[in-house]
Amino acid sequence: MKSLSLDTTNALCGAILIGLGGFFIYQCLNLELGTAFRMGPGYFPLLLAIILTLLGFVILIQAARVHGEPLGPVAWRGMLFILPAPIFFGLTVRGLGFVPSLFFTALIACFASHRMKPLTAIALSIALTVFSVAVFSYALGLPFERFGPWVRF
Amino acid sequence: MDLFSNLALGFSTAGSPENLLFCLIGVLLGTLIGVLPGIGATATIAMLLPITFQLEPVSSLIMLAGIYYGAQYGGSTTAILINMPGESSSAVTAIDGYQMARKGRAGAALSIAALGSFFAGTVSTFLVAIFAIPLTGIALQFGAAEYFSLMIVGLVSSIALAHGSIVKALAMVALGLLLGLVGTDIYTGTPRFTLGIREYADGLNFVAVAVGVFGVAEILRNLEGEKTRTVLMAKVSGLLPTRDDFRKMFAPVIRGTVIGSALGILPGGGAILAAFASYTVEKRLSDTPEEFGHGAVAGVAGPESANNAGAQTSFIPLLTLGIPANPVMALMVGAMIIQGIVPGPNVAIEQPALFWGIIASMWIGNLMLVVLNLPLIGLWVKLLTIPYYVLFPIIMAFCSIGVYSVNSNVYDLYAVAFFGIAGYLLVKLRCEPAPLLLGFVLGPLLEENLRRAMILSRGDPTTFVTRPISAFLLLIAFAVLVVVFLPAVKAKREAVFQEED
Numbered sequence: 001m002k003s004l005s006l007d008t009t010n011a012l013c014g015a016i017l018i019g020l021g022g023f024f025i026y027q028c029l030n031l032e033l034g035t036a037f038r039m040g041p042g043y044f045p046l047l048l049a050i051i052l053t054l055l056g057f058v059i060l061i062q063a064a065r066v067h068g069e070p071l072g073p074v075a076w077r078g079m080l081f082i083l084p085a086p087i088f089f090g091l092t093v094r095g096l097g098f099v100p101s102l103f104f105t106a107l108i109a110c111f112a113s114h115r116m117k118p119l120t121a122i123a124l125s126i127a128l129t130v131f132s133v134a135v136f137s138y139a140l141g142l143p144f145e146r147f148g149p150w151v152r153f
Numbered sequence: 154m155d156l157f158s159n160l161a162l163g164f165s166t167a168g169s170p171e172n173l174l175f176c177l178i179g180v181l182l183g184t185l186i187g188v189l190p191g192i193g194a195t196a197t198i199a200m201l202l203p204i205t206f207q208l209e210p211v212s213s214l215i216m217l218a219g220i221y222y223g224a225q226y227g228g229s230t231t232a233i234l235i236n237m238p239g240e241s242s243s244a245v246t247a248i249d250g251y252q253m254a255r256k257g258r259a260g261a262a263l264s265i266a267a268l269g270s271f272f273a274g275t276v277s278t279f280l281v282a283i284f285a286i287p288l289t290g291i292a293l294q295f296g297a298a299e300y301f302s303l304m305i306v307g308l309v310s311s312i313a314l315a316h317g318s319i320v321k322a323l324a325m326v327a328l329g330l331l332l333g334l335v336g337t338d339i340y341t342g343t344p345r346f347t348l349g350i351r352e353y354a355d356g357l358n359f360v361a362v363a364v365g366v367f368g369v370a371e372i373l374r375n376l377e378g379e380k381t382r383t384v385l386m387a388k389v390s391g392l393l394p395t396r397d398d399f400r401k402m403f404a405p406v407i408r409g410t411v412i413g414s415a416l417g418i419l420p421g422g423g424a425i426l427a428a429f430a431s432y433t434v435e436k437r438l439s440d441t442p443e444e445f446g447h448g449a450v451a452g453v454a455g456p457e458s459a460n461n462a463g464a465q466t467s468f469i470p471l472l473t474l475g476i477p478a479n480p481v482m483a484l485m486v487g488a489m490i491i492q493g494i495v496p497g498p499n500v501a502i503e504q505p506a507l508f509w510g511i512i513a514s515m516w517i518g519n520l521m522l523v524v525l526n527l528p529l530i531g532l533w534v535k536l537l538t539i540p541y542y543v544l545f546p547i548i549m550a551f552c553s554i555g556v557y558s559v560n561s562n563v564y565d566l567y568a569v570a571f572f573g574i575a576g577y578l579l580v581k582l583r584c585e586p587a588p589l590l591l592g593f594v595l596g597p598l599l600e601e602n603l604r605r606a607m608i609l610s611r612g613d614p615t616t617f618v619t620r621p622i623s624a625f626l627l628l629i630a631f632a633v634l635v636v637v638f639l640p641a642v643k644a645k646r647e648a649v650f651q652e653e654d
Contacts, residue, residue: 059320
């Protein structure tokens with residue numbers, strides 16, 4: 001017997017799917033299951049969650065046999081700046097209003113690339129904000145407050 | 154003739170000046186965004202969805218359809234010029250298209266793609282018009298059991314089309330279905346999987362999930378290496394194909410159209426399968442198969458026609474049954490619901506102007522693409538030279554605005570971030586996001602029809618196999634699943650996807 005080595009990608013994938021399946025199964029236990037005739041809110045999801053968990057195990061077992069490419073580089077810097085951008089927009093669009101909120105959202109996203117220079121980033125964010133306000137707020141008339149209560153004096 | 158009076162109604166609706174204008178704007182915007190590398194049709198439509206909200210239902214759907222064709226055309230352009238397909242259906246085009254471009258024949262390749270697409274679009278638009286009404290008739294006989302089985306066919310075929318491991322694709326479908334069930338249970342009003350967050354009681358916003366999984370995840374993937382792209386800036390000249398090219402593209406275009414039209418009807422993303430199938434057929438039939446992979450005209454003309462024909466006929470399940478065949482169609486369903494239209498067999502009867510207007514606008518949109526975009530190709534090429542680090546802040550800003558404007562729900566924006574990282578993780582783990590998204594859309598529908606069918610049959614699960622249409626559909630699904638797992642097909646399938654890489 002060869003030494004048991006796991007393909008990291010597939011092992012991780014299987015483990016995550018098992019975890020997710022387990023989470024959904026746990027959540028389903030609080031729901032009424034009902035019968036096959038009159039299914040409750042938990043019946044169909046529980047079925048799916050069990051299938052998901054089983055598939056997770058299949059992938060985990062396969063990880064011991066099939067070997068694929070490694071994970072490759074991970075975009076840590078990208079995640080650090082790209083993901084907070086929509087969250088920031090969500091947190092501030094009502095308080096700060098559309099204009100400042102969008103400006104900072106764009107600015108945050110700019111720094112995800114190490115090639116971006118600070119001045120370019122600011123210029124790009126200003127241009128983007130002006131354009132979006134013109135198009136979305138004035139031309140299309142989307143109901144955004146341009147400046148919110150936090151910045152009104 | 155009913156067909157002609159219907160088409161006349163359609164063309165008079167789609168041909169009104171303002172609808173023509175919206176179609177034009179849609180096609181241009183779609184191409185503009187679609188040309189930007191790394192954004193496929195799904196993300197493009199998700200981003201541009203909000204700008205159609207203020208329009209009349211007909212105009213808004215015409216514009217969305219225009220965006221769809223534009224984005225697809227843009228995807229082929231990037232596939233040919235920088236070997237970077239905007240989405241999987243133009244991945245096949247990149248194989249030979251990019252090689253043609255490297256040999257200095259980029260212009261010809263682009264024209265061949267555009268002309269082939271236009272021909273396929275014309276034929277398949279007529280097919281949609283011819284088959285829409287009879288299929289609507291069949292659809293009206295569909296009960297809950299039939300709808301359930303049909304969706305199973307769709308989900309199973311989306312698995313067959315996914316890259317890589319079939320088990321992973323199955324898992325993605327299951328996960329997508331579960332995510333689709335987040336929200337309030339329709340029968341009992343019980344909140345499910347909302348983690349106590351009231352804002353998710355109406356379910357996760359589809360646009361947010363699509364933008365996260367397809368848009369944000371793609372940006373993250375592009376930020377990994379941050380290599381400079383080698384753009385073939387060697388002037389795109391000689392737009393007109395030579396007479397020899399025309400001769401070579403004639404048969405592949407016709408075969409591609411037939412393959413594409415047939416496969417596009419399948420729920421589950423037929424356009425991608427069509428492109429692959431057409432490429433394989435052309436390679437098999439060609440007198441010079443060794444040319445494939447080194448800039449064969451047939452390798453561009455066939456798949457592009459097939460892809461476009463499939464894109465067109467994938468409207469059939471949506472318009473007749475209300476079932477989206479792929480993520481793009483799912484976005485269309487979302488747009489229709491926002492406009493107050495319930496997709497399904499009744500649309501053709503209750504709103505003939507809308508129904509036929511959309512069909513007519515498909516053809517008009519395709520015509521505009523050929524007439525306008527070929528001359529504008531220089532402009533699109535310029536867009537390709539914009540460095541990526543300038544693009545993605547713009548994309549992120551537009552995505553944020555777009556998602557927020559759907560429901561003005563800030564929790565949708567948090568969902569974008571969450572599904573962005575989830576989508577990136579899936580890419581890293583080599584799982585396909587497309588089956589997940591299809592599962593997400595079909596989840597609630599599938600459960601509703603399953604429960605209804607079981608109530609109607611008094612808890613007897615054999616109802617799915619004793620009703621003839623349902624049994625037939627399940628048989629198809631089963632056959633697809635068996636075929637995919639056959640060792641011979643499995644090996645071939647891997648070979649096809651290898652070629653793409």
